Amino acid sequence: MNEKRSRPESVDARRRHIVETAVICFIEQGFHQTGIRDIAKRAGVSLGNIYNHFSGKEELIAEIAALEAEELSELQEALAHAKNPLKALETFTERYLVICSDPAYTALSYEILAESARNPEIGQGFLENRENLLKALERQILGARNGQTEMPEISESDCAEFLLDLIEGTASRLAFMEKKPGRKEKKALKAALRKLL
Amino acid sequence: MNEKRSRPESVDARRRHIVETAVICFIEQGFHQTGIRDIAKRAGVSLGNIYNHFSGKEELIAEIAALEAEELSELQEALAHAKNPLKALETFTERYLVICSDPAYTALSYEILAESARNPEIGQGFLENRENLLKALERQILGARNGQTEMPEISESDCAEFLLDLIEGTASRLAFMEKKPGRKEKKALKAALRKLL
DNA sequence: ATATGAAACGAACGATCGTTCGTTCAATTT
DNA sequence: AAATTGAACGAACGATCGTTCGTTTCATAT
Structure with missing residues (x-):
């Protein structure tokens, strides 16, 4: 047949x-x-x-970008509705690390970002989702800092960006060495998270 | 004429x-x-x-990659020969931030990294220099931690990578918004550095 | 003055690019 | 059984790619 x-x-x-x-x-x-x-x-x-x-090559990469955006959107949803702030930040860290350290995700992110630098409409949804993710992170960081008395040295928004930087950087290194995230990496990231709070 | x-x-x-x-x-x-x-x-x-x-297009990008590598090499040299560890780490943070947030540097780094993923010999010198930079950072971090009594939660090598992640991430955001690094960004990065130590 | 060779030039080559389009053919509707 | 539909096909198009090469130009050495 x-x-x-x-x-x-x-x-x-x-x-x-x-x-x-x-x-x-x-x-x-x-x-x-x-x-x-x-x-x-x-x-x-x-x-x-x-x-x-x-319709052409552009629509292909646009569709792929949309798929990636969807994956991030789910993560952001879970983060926004969590109750325990510190716990939520930690599980987010682990989940986001796993997603980002997929070599496919890393490579495609580079391609999409590079393309969106010159073709804004492709990266728009991508960046929009990232903004939402940051907003959700800021809220949980604020919650996690609730018990603190002294003025935090790092603003919630900086802290949120820094957390993403650390996760994505770690993920890039793992992807480059074709390794999966292990206990060691998760532990280091969570330690860094606590220190930044 | x-x-x-x-x-x-x-x-x-x-x-x-x-x-x-x-x-x-x-x-x-x-x-x-x-x-x-x-x-x-x-x-x-x-x-x-x-x-x-x-000889062709490849030699052009190879030459550019070599130029970037040279710039990093100077920075690493200064870091390696510094006396006061904390001071050295802070001035490194500022200088590296300035270099990285040049939009030209950011864009080219993406290009070179993306290219080196598929053409190893181009990225080799680039990565070698980065390893040296990390080694120099680790030594200064160890020095800066000299007074500490308790066991550090984050290893020197992780800490060095994290510092680079934060600087490069911050620089990417600045470059994307076509802004130069200001007092605010430098202050936030130095605060994060102190917390990670 | 003449000869030499490096530097500059641009037409041309073969390959490949994204895209178009007329056609074929299997499934569905009438 | 006949007509209709639209997925699948691949040759062909014009454009552009990286590269080659024969030629011209000009500073320098002889």
């Missing part, structure tokens, strides 16, 4: 398959070094058919 | 001029989106002449 022209179970499935293949290509070769032909060949799809599903 | 074909004062000067123009182009459009013709046109140089000075 399916000798020459196989039809997918659904159009959505094929669409998804193309996007997933594009992700692999973009990770391996980068956005601008990946040709539509590369994606088509690897996906087992004709060149022209890609254009039946996507 | 110099109606049609101007000769530079020296070959080195022209070489440098081409590299500097390439830097501008790579920052504005990215490495892979910049054509040799773009560089030639902007530098006021013929297309073919670029190849009289450089």
Whole structure:
């Protein structure tokens, strides 16, 4: 069966398959070094058919950016509705570290960020989500500092940015060495978090 | 004078001029989106002449990477020979922040890092210099902790990486908003440094 | 003055790029 | 059974890519 022209179970499935293949290509070769032909060949799809599903190369990276944004949005939701501030910050740290240290995530983030520097509409949702994430972090940091008497040296917003910097930096190093986050990294990050509070 | 074909004062000067123009182009459009013709046109140089000075596009980015590495190397030298550890760490923080928050530096670092992920020999010197920088930081952190009695929660190497993460993260945000580092950013970073020690 | 070679030039090459488009064909509707 | 639909196809387009190369120009050495 399916000798020459196989039809997918659904159009959505094929669409998804193309996007997933594009992700692999973009990770391996980068956005601008990946040709539509590369994606088509690897996906087992004709060149022209890609254009039946996507308006062009831009829409592919935009779709991927949207998927990443969605993943972050879930994390932000969980953080916003947490009760215990310190606990919430710690579990966020662990979860965000795991997500970021996926080499695919790191590589794609670089590509998307680099692209959004010159093509703002692609990075917009990405940055919007990040702002929301920061807002949620600030609220929990404020909560965690509730017991403190003295004036904090680092503002809540700086503290939130710093936390993301540390997690993302750690994740980049792990991704670069192709290692998964272990107890050691999580412990160091949580120690740093407590010190920054 | 110099109606049609101007000769530079020296070959080195022209070489440098081409590299500097390439830097501008790579920052504005990215490495892979910049054509040799773009560089030639902007530098006021013929297309073919670029190849009289450089073996090709790769040599251009390699030369730029080497220049960046040199800048970091100077910083590391100063850090390694400092006497007062805490003071040394603080002035390093300020200087490194200034260097990193140059939009040119940020953009190029992304380009070089992205390129080195797929072309190891380009990023090698870059990473080597970073290792040396980390080693120098660790030594000064150890020195700064000399008076402490209790066991530190964060190892010297983690602390060094974290410091770089914070500076680079702050610098990226500044570069993105096209702002220069002010007293506020330096103060926040130095506060974070003290807390991490 | 003449010869030499480095520096500058730009047309041209083959390859590849993103995209278009006319066609084929399998599934669905009539 | 016939007509309709739209997914799949791949040749072809114009543009641009990195690079090559034969030629011109000009400072310097002879």
